[in-house]
Amino acid sequence: MSAVHPLIAHAPGELVSAFVVPAVSLVYLLTVDWRLTLVTLVPVVTAVALVPLLTLPARLREQEEYDAAMGRIASSVVEFVQGIPVVKAFGGGGRAHRAFLTAADDFVDVFSRWVRGVSAVAAGMQLALSPPFVLLVVLTGGAVLITSGGMTPAGLLPFLLLGPGLTAPVAALGHGFDDLQAARRAAGRIRAVLEVRPLPEPAHPVAPRGHRVELRGVRFGYEAGHEVLRGIDLVLEPGTVTAIVGPSGSGKSTLVRLLPRFFDPTHGSVVLGGADLRELDGRELHRTVSFVFQDVRLLRASVADNIALAVPSAGLDDVVRVARLADIHDRILALPRGYETVLGEEAELSGGEAQRISIARALLAGAPVLVLDEATAFADPRTERAVRDVLTKPAGDRTVLVIAHRLETVAGADTVVVLEDGVIVERGGPAELLARNGRFAALWRSHRPAVPDGGGGRDGVSREVPEEGESR
Structure with missing residues (x-):
């Protein structure tokens, strides 16, 4: 320009x-x-x-x-x-x-x-x-x-x-x-x-019935001849937390970015509430799916406006409520003008603090489907705890999908899906997968070495891989 x-x-x-x-x-x-x-x-x-x-x-x-x-x-x-x-x-x-x-x-x-x-x-x-x-x-x-x-x-x-x-x-x-x-x-x-064509909007959009998410035979590749996802079949039930784990380059981020329809699968379909995402109005989809990125972008605006980005009409009481849930309320009060402090001018936040603002933003949006894209990859302990609280506290019938960099974060998940080379190789509960001593157990050992006493951590999962038949 x-x-x-x-x-x-x-x-x-x-x-x-x-x-x-x-x-x-x-x-x-x-x-x-x-x-x-x-x-x-x-x-x-x-x-x-x-x-x-x-x-x-x-x-x-x-x-x-x-x-x-x-x-x-x-x-x-x-x-x-x-x-x-x-x-x-x-x-x-x-x-x-x-x-x-x-x-x-x-x-x-x-x-x-x-x-x-x-x-x-x-x-x-x-x-x-x-x-x-x-x-x-x-x-x-x-x-x-x-x-x-x-x-x-x-x-x-x-x-x-x-x-x-x-x-x-x-x-x-x-x-x-x-x-x-x-x-x-x-x-x-x-x-x-x-001249790059945007994703097509449906001429006659339909409304989702509920927020059950299904991936049916999903295949996707950024370039012709090279598929990142190869035949993904996955169901995310309302009221459950599903965690995607796997080595770098396995296609985790690509998979979760299909839910907010950042791109369409080359084969198969992503279904929300019984409707293909391609049949939904874009505004309706964005009201239904909320996203927390690994890299947070805050606006040069007040803290309250940053949290209320998706719900500009939200009152201060609602903003404070979600800030408490994200464990960022006390830090905001310590800023020069509290919730009215303009970020980037009057104060700067650390990476973990910005991440907690992003979590509060997603909680305030109240979308029935919440996607966390490696939200704890570079998080401080308080931010990781805030994410774990989001995953473990009852959230009604909200559907949660999380990419986990730190495997401790997924200890409270209902289902863990192990992705390798664009294919699901394992799925099940955390304790069940640890007992199988398969791919997830190997990832767990590589990320969390065993402690001498073999006791359980506060997340309820043993720091050691259980022997066969041993419960968590």
Whole structure:
């Protein structure tokens, strides 16, 4: 958009000013002597004749390579700056800096090729439009006409004064040529984004009957030929908590993001209350499914407004109630203006505190289906406890689906689903799966080493894998 801005906001006015005065001058000079006027236009015609050389396919490819190289430099800078804490902690400054230097060297090579391709043409245009060259052409043509008796010496004066100004339109186009090309390429990228089709909305939406969730033969892949989910069949009953666990890259996040319909499955269907998600109105779906992300985004607004994001009409009493449930109420009261404190201006929250704000937001929304996408992956103990309270406290008939990074979080789940390589390999209650001593038990051992006494933790699940036949 910043590349398109000059073409829309500045180019029209600049081009009008660049064309009007020369056009009036040209009409006047034609009335003085049309022959010398044509001679005066020789530099302009020469410069215009060189313009197509700047739009050859090779020049356009070099422009695209230039844009791409600039993008790589920008990306390497952002990655380096954002990764400074990791770089300092693990001593990877040399490698991180080399990535930027590589991008910079690549840019120098691309820029050099581009300059070599356009420098001769650009120099020729600048020479043709320069005042000394224009005056030389006018003087030469005027001298021929004067010596032949075709005009008087006084008649040459208007051409010497106004002739250099006739090059202004071409000079303006020349100086704006880079902006024009950048705007053209940017418009193409914007058009490509706008041409991406949104998920289709149903012409005649249906209403879900209840909030039982079913995944029927679901398959999905971000790229053709590579499926992330392969034949998922799963039922989430109202009033239950279902936890999805599995190694990184198994498709956990992809699976849960099908519920708020961030994308549609390539095969199969996701059903809510007996209706395919593709048959539901988008607003109805978002009122039914609430989402807590791993990465929380808070608005530059008051704490109360951040919590009431999904329910702007909520009163302060309701906001305080869910803040207590999320164990963030006391921290909010310690802020400069309590619930009226503007985040990002008057106060900053830690990652765990922001996560608890997100949990309070989801609780206030009161959606009958709650999805927690690794909400405790980087959480502090209080945030993890808040999430566990959400999972263990009775919530009526709410359907809860949670991705668990810390397996202790799923101890209170009704059903645990183990996902590997896009396929469900195990499902059952936590104690049942531990007793099987299968994939879930192996994950449990890798995440939670056994304690010497083999006693149970406060979550009710033994810190050791039970022997066969032994209950939790």
